[in-house]
Amino acid sequence: MSHRIQFTTPGGPEVLQWVEADLPDPGPGEVRLRHTAIGVNYIDVYHRSGAYPVPLPAVPGFEAAGVVEALGPGVTDLEVGQRVAYVDGPTGAYSEARNHPADRLVPLPAGLPDEAAAALLFKGLTAHMLVRRVWRAGAEPWVLVHAAAGGVGLILTRWLAREGAKVIGLVSSPGKARMAETEGAVATLVVPRSAAYDGVAAEVRRITGGRGVGTVFDSVGRDTFEASLDSLAPFGLLASFGRSSGPLPLVDPADLAKRGSLGVQRPSIFHHIADPATLRAAAAEVFAAQAQGIIRAHIHGTLPLREAPQAHALLESRATRGALVLLP
Numbered sequence: 001m002s003h004r005i006q007f008t009t010p011g012g013p014e015v016l017q018w019v020e021a022d023l024p025d026p027g028p029g030e031v032r033l034r035h036t037a038i039g040v041n042y043i044d045v046y047h048r049s050g051a052y053p054v055p056l057p058a059v060p061g062f063e064a065a066g067v068v069e070a071l072g073p074g075v076t077d078l079e080v081g082q083r084v085a086y087v088d089g090p091t092g093a094y095s096e097a098r099n100h101p102a103d104r105l106v107p108l109p110a111g112l113p114d115e116a117a118a119a120l121l122f123k124g125l126t127a128h129m130l131v132r133r134v135w136r137a138g139a140e141p142w143v144l145v146h147a148a149a150g151g152v153g154l155i156l157t158r159w160l161a162r163e164g165a166k167v168i169g170l171v172s173s174p175g176k177a178r179m180a181e182t183e184g185a186v187a188t189l190v191v192p193r194s195a196a197y198d199g200v201a202a203e204v205r206r207i208t209g210g211r212g213v214g215t216v217f218d219s220v221g222r223d224t225f226e227a228s229l230d231s232l233a234p235f236g237l238l239a240s241f242g243r244s245s246g247p248l249p250l251v252d253p254a255d256l257a258k259r260g261s262l263g264v265q266r267p268s269i270f271h272h273i274a275d276p277a278t279l280r281a282a283a284a285e286v287f288a289a290q291a292q293g294i295i296r297a298h299i300h301g302t303l304p305l306r307e308a309p310q311a312h313a314l315l316e317s318r319a320t321r322g323a324l325v326l327l328p
């Protein structure tokens with residue numbers, strides 16, 4: 001018997017229930033993991049709320065670090081007792097223990113604590129995708145990063161800055177602005193929670209000498225969409241990689257032409273790491289970047305796993321800076 005967080009109907013944080021469940025032996029190609037630290041990601045909120053429907057009942061969570069407890073038939077490249085982490089589905093990370101496909105596991109470096117791994121891997125791989133595959137590095141030095149003090153935002157800001165980008169970080173409070181600046185943002189814009197984003201594009205143009213930015217990294221979605229497009233230089237790219245404020249409107253290509261031959265991309269980490277070899281290579285690059293100080297894990301706080309509802313409420317209320325980690 002082990003415990004996990006489960007929901008049987010979509011809804012607010014209160015639908016998350018602490019339940020006891022049997023865990024079968026790992027099947028072919030799987031291992032049984034004893035979790036040690038579980039990463040909380042905004043996608044867990046989309047699953048719980050029904051924004052991204054999942055089969056019910058569901059155990060949320062795409063990210064955890066843990067120890068291999070048992071090997072299923074056919075698993076030869078992992079050992080019992082080995083420290084590993086993962087960042088994708090099927091959902092089920094909000095659990096004390098689970099079975100998971102062996103080829104989706106990443107061995108953890110000796111110097112990286114489990115809590116740091118759970119704060120770093122999903123968000124670091126997202127930043128890796130955005131820096132390596134999405135950012136048009138040569139186009140314009142200026143970029144705009146929304147939610148720059150969030151879990152992904154702090155890592156992305158620091159990585160872009162280290163790669164030579166001039167980052168404008170958009171956040172909702174002066175404290176968050178200071179954090180983004182510490183990670184390398186050369187300018188910050190503060191739009192408080194209750195305020196509209198109307199003035200953002202004008203501020204971006206003032207900072208960039210009238211031109212606008214080459215790339216906007218927008219994880220906020222509905223509320224920031226117009227401001228993001230208006231902040232772009234000609235031929236600029238809106239990298240829309242999340243929707244924490246709600247879904248985006250439909251995009252009319254003719255409108256993008258009129259606004260300055262703009263591009264819109266919707267990158268997903270799950271395409272970035274679909275192939276197991278690419279997953280391990282990208283994870284190795286994230287771990288190396290962490291070891292060299294190019295990026296770092298930011299843990300806003302840890303909570304016991306059974307307090308997952310509080311973790312979701314905190315994340316949705318925009319109170320967090322960096323990552324939340326659940327401890328089984």
Ligand SMILES: NC(=O)c1ccc[n+]([C@@H]2O[C@H](COP(=O)([O-])OP(=O)(O)OC[C@H]3O[C@@H](n4cnc5c(N)ncnc54)[C@H](OP(=O)(O)O)[C@@H]3O)[C@@H](O)[C@H]2O)c1
Pocket residue numbers: 040041042043122123126147148149150151152153170171172173176219220223241242243244245246267268269270315316317318319320322
């Ligand atoms: N495409 C992908 O593959 C991929 C992978 C990972 C994450 N993501 C996306 O990246 C985003 C960041 O994820 P995360 O886990 O690191 O979360 P997070 O950024 O730590 O939390 C969300 C932040 O978004 C900002 N925000 C603005 N309007 C909001 C609203 N109406 N409701 C909630 N938050 C709002 C808040 O920052 P301020 O208070 O500073 O505004 C808040 O702290 C999410 O949208 C997630 O879906 C996408």
